[in-house]
Amino acid sequence: xxxxxxxxxxxxxxxxxxxxxxxxxxxxxxxxxxxxxxxxxxxxxxxxxxxxxxxxxxxxxxxxxxxxxxxxxxxxxxxxxxxxxxxxxxxxxxxxxxxxxxxxxxxxxxxxxxxxxxxxxxxxxxxxxxxxxxxxxxxxxxxxxxxxxxxxxxxxxxxxxxxxxxxxxxxxxxxxxxxxxxxxxxxxxxxxxxxxxxxxxxxxxxxxxxxxxxxxxxxxxxxxxxxxxxxxxxxxxxxxxxxxxxxxxxxxxxx
Numbered sequence: 001x002x003x004x005x006x007x008x009x010x011x012x013x014x015x016x017x018x019x020x021x022x023x024x025x026x027x028x029x030x031x032x033x034x035x036x037x038x039x040x041x042x043x044x045x046x047x048x049x050x051x052x053x054x055x056x057x058x059x060x061x062x063x064x065x066x067x068x069x070x071x072x073x074x075x076x077x078x079x080x081x082x083x084x085x086x087x088x089x090x091x092x093x094x095x096x097x098x099x100x101x102x103x104x105x106x107x108x109x110x111x112x113x114x115x116x117x118x119x120x121x122x123x124x125x126x127x128x129x130x131x132x133x134x135x136x137x138x139x140x141x142x143x144x145x146x147x148x149x150x151x152x153x154x155x156x157x158x159x160x161x162x163x164x165x166x167x168x169x170x171x172x173x174x175x176x177x178x179x180x181x182x183x184x185x186x187x188x189x190x191x192x193x194x195x196x197x198x199x200x201x202x203x204x205x206x207x208x209x210x211x212x213x214x215x216x217x218x219x220x221x222x223x224x225x226x227x228x229x230x231x232x233x234x235x236x237x238x239x240x241x242x243x244x245x246x247x248x249x250x251x252x253x254x255x
Contacts, residue, residue, distance in 0.1 A: 003041045008050050008157050009072050011039055016075065020086060027082045028052075045210050049159050051076060056087050056095035063163050065098045133172075133189045136245070137162065140187065140222060141173055147185075147220065147243060150178025166206045174207065181216040182207050192223030192242070194233040200240065 004011065015034045020026055028051045032044045052060040053067055055076040067073045074095045077087040087095075141162055144151040154161035154174040161174030173185040184207055186200045200219040208217045219240045221230070226242045234240050 002157060004039055008042055008046060009054060009075075011035070011042070012047075012050055012054060012075065014038075016086065022086050022088070025079065025083050025085050027084070029082075043156075043211065043213075046156050046159075049156070049165065051084060052078075052165075053159060055084060057093060058096070060165065061096055062098050062100075064159055066159075068097050069095070133187055136187050136189055136222070137172055140185065144173075144175060147222070148177065148183075151175050151183060154182070166203055166210075169203075171203045171207075177218075181218065182212055183218050183220060185220045185222060188221070188223035190223065191225040191227055192221055192230045193227050194229040196221055196223075196230060197233045197237065197240070201237070204239075 002008065012031070015031055015038075019030065019034060028048045031051050032047045035042050035047045036044070049060070052058045053064055054073045055061075055078040056074050058078050061067045061073075075087060076084045077092050078084055140147070141153060144153065152175060154164065154176050161171070164171040164174040171184055172187040175183040175185060177183055184200060184203045186196055186203070188196060200221060204217045204219050217239070219237075220243060221234070221240065222243045222245055223230075224245055226244050231242065234242055
């Protein structure tokens with residue numbers, strides 16, 4: 001549900017009408033400042049994500065199926081590091097949407113870090129590993145109540161918690177629980193080592209600083225095997241849960 005009567009994507013067009021002319025280059029913080037003055041209930045991170053998501057050549061769009069033809073998100077064109085202008089339909093490339101082959105786009109170092117390819121961990125048939133981290137992420141995101149009843153993906157006006165951008169990196173899955181508190185899930189397709197704790201705590205701190213607004217933040221690490229070093233490290237952190245996953249295959253002759 002939108003915080004205001006109109007959704008953020010519509011309010012973004014109001015920002016443009018008042019501040020941006022064709023060909024004018026602007027940065028995300030200009031939009032953040034305008035929203036803070038005119039629609040202060042909308043989080044700065046929500047504004048930044050909408051500027052990216054409403055840029056027709058942004059890689060971020062591939063993570064948000066709600067951004068599609070006719071959805072009203074085609075507004076900006078990304079030129080480089082925090083540089084945007086209005087999309088020119090007559091001269092710029094066609095918009096990029098989820099499910100399309102990824103185009104050659106102008107990106108900055110932050111985009112590359114946020115949306116780098118998932119690590120490969122291909123195992124033998126019947127091994128206790130998913131072939132790709134993306135497979136594990138997709139399965140977990142669709143079956144969150146298996147981990148904890150009431151757990152669901154974080155959503156912010158069509159932008160979901162899958163590969164959620166966080167200060168130049170990406171959170172595998174960002175969730176909220178039945179009490180609307182935040183839960184950060186870090187995935188490892190194989191063995192989880194103690195260094196994963198550092199990654200998870202960094203993401204949890206980012207969520208607490210940028211999104212939580214007084215809500216609590218917990219963490220969950222999901223791996224095919226939880227190493228003894230990770231168990232020991234996690235024993236010192238009260239709000240982190242460790243979860244092991246396992247899969248199996250069954251083969252049946254049909255001829």
